[in-house]
Amino acid sequence: MPILEIAAKYTTYAVMAVILVFALGVVTLRNLFHCALCLAAALIGTAVLYVVLQAEYLAAIQILLYVGAVVTLVIFAIMLTEHLAGKTVRQNNSQSLPAIAGLLGFVSLLTALILKTPWPVTPTALQAKVLVMGLGKALMGDYVFPFEVISIVLIAALIGTVVIAKKDQPEEKA
């Protein structure tokens, strides 16, 4: 069914464009809450892209962890630090012109590199399908050490976060 395939292909390009627009929103909008919402939208769009790349498991994890957890944390922080009907503060510093100039150079250089590199696209890899079972086996087999290290890092971060964010106890009265 070529019509459906072509439609899907251009839909993917459209999704990419939408992600870029939302990403621009993340870095340019003045209201931080809107930025966080744009971030959520961009991340959901990325999850769609993962589905296109046949990484459904990663797409679900992306939504669960990024949208469900990270964005929620960010919004919590925004709510705790911004004033509800706050005055509009300047959100950008005065370095945007040099930043844009440098980034244009960076992007054009890397684009040229990407287009010149002969990527070793292997047809076998394109056919291969990653199943959740395979991911699990890899996590428990080859990658069991990084997996354990990550869990230790997570525990450390959890405890550290609690310690940092906890209100200082007032000195105990004698």
Add this chain to the structure above:
Amino acid sequence: MIILPLPHILIFSLLLFAIGIYGALVRRNIIGILISIELMLNAANINLIAFSKYTSLAPETGQIFALFVIAIAATAAAVGLAIVLALYRVRKTVQADEVHLLKW
């Protein structure tokens, strides 16, 4: 199955990464900087998954790396935002250029 050319995906993630860098450089608000960093990590993830799909012979590898990146991003966000909250409690500001006690 949809097959996009690999360079298109790479250029897309490059643009996303560049936008992230722009945000990290230009934002004054620390939370804004953190959000931009999340964007950059996300762009890196897209690359990892694209490579695992297109080139690798062990396609799990890229996805597992992406998994680890997501986990690290979550910890980074949690610790970073905790620091922001602690900072806000002490200094009543979250603007990066107003926190300059150690800067001469």
Add this chain to the structure above:
Amino acid sequence: MTITIPPTIRGIEFSADMLFVTAKAWILTLLGRFLPDWLIVLASITISGVVILCLGPLIMMYLTLLERKLIGRIQNRYGPNRVGKWGLLQPIADGIKMFTKEDIVPAKADKVVHLLAPIAIVVPALMIFLVVPFGERMTAVNLNIGLLYFIAVSSITILPIFMGSWASRNKYSLLGGMRTAAQMISYEIPMTLAVVPVIMMSQSLSTNTIVLTQEGSYDMNWFIFTPWGIVGFVIFFLCATAECNRPPFDLPEAESELVAGFHTEYSGMKFALFYMAEYMNAFTLCGIAVTLFLGGWQGPFFPSWLWFSGKTFVLICVMIWFRGTFPRFRVDHLMGFAWKFLLPLTLINILLTALWQFTSNLAAWLWSILILGVSLWTLVKLNRTFVPEKRHYLLES
């Protein structure tokens, strides 16, 4: 009048079990006579989509009626019975009322986000319907990561609540939104962990496969008939009740403290959308609980979809019963219950399931009951309430 059976579905025998599946196949073959192949694919998607889009609001409408009737009976009164026979047209009257109400937006509100929030909250609620197996071969999309999809999509629900509460520029909305977010994040963790034993035993994330593994003699090999299954089910059901903010976990909308929580500033159709999402979530969460622990569509004698809807109906009635019976939790009790009681219990349950995978005889039963009993007793002892020091509030002068 005779209905000619299309040739492509001759393979499926006509039975009550396959009623809806056959109906869809019949429509598709009818369309196939004059539509190209690729449009048939779209048509198939459209049929499932339209059915779900109609099903969601319909379920919501009649759940409200059911709830009002049941609560009425619990409180020894009749409930709505004026509009139509047994009040059956009451939801339609409510709908008309909601549509014609004035839509009020606070002057200081963040207009765009305020508008987007109720729309955004309905989308994930409807999206979960896609993986609920309503009957044999009646899952709209049989994803191989269906369960993970459900967990991921239901975690998005927090975002619209934040949007609504922030955009309203109202302290009650904001407080309600914060409470909702804290509650939903906290209860999501035990809920996800309560699901893990099911994944371990069925070795699949697909909702369809999970139901298929609960097939057995008389189709009654449900997961709830195992020690880990019943603990997992109870935890999952409690967390589900908390996830859709229903009593006794309705802290986010506690009328006596927060006016109406995150949807204080919403009226008319926007308010109805929040309500709709809540009821659809209640339905899908019950449906998923049925799928995971109560054997989904499995059961003897009756058609599969009837079994599924019957079990879901029972669970929803239990939720309503909760509402009619229990008083509301206190905020710190609510959080403590999730983190200090449910979370350790789910972890123990996962270990127990790992044991169960090797031996599942009578001795294993006794051992699991012993382990669960001891851990339950320990947790209750550790969590016992202590009377806090009397707090004195000093008025600031």
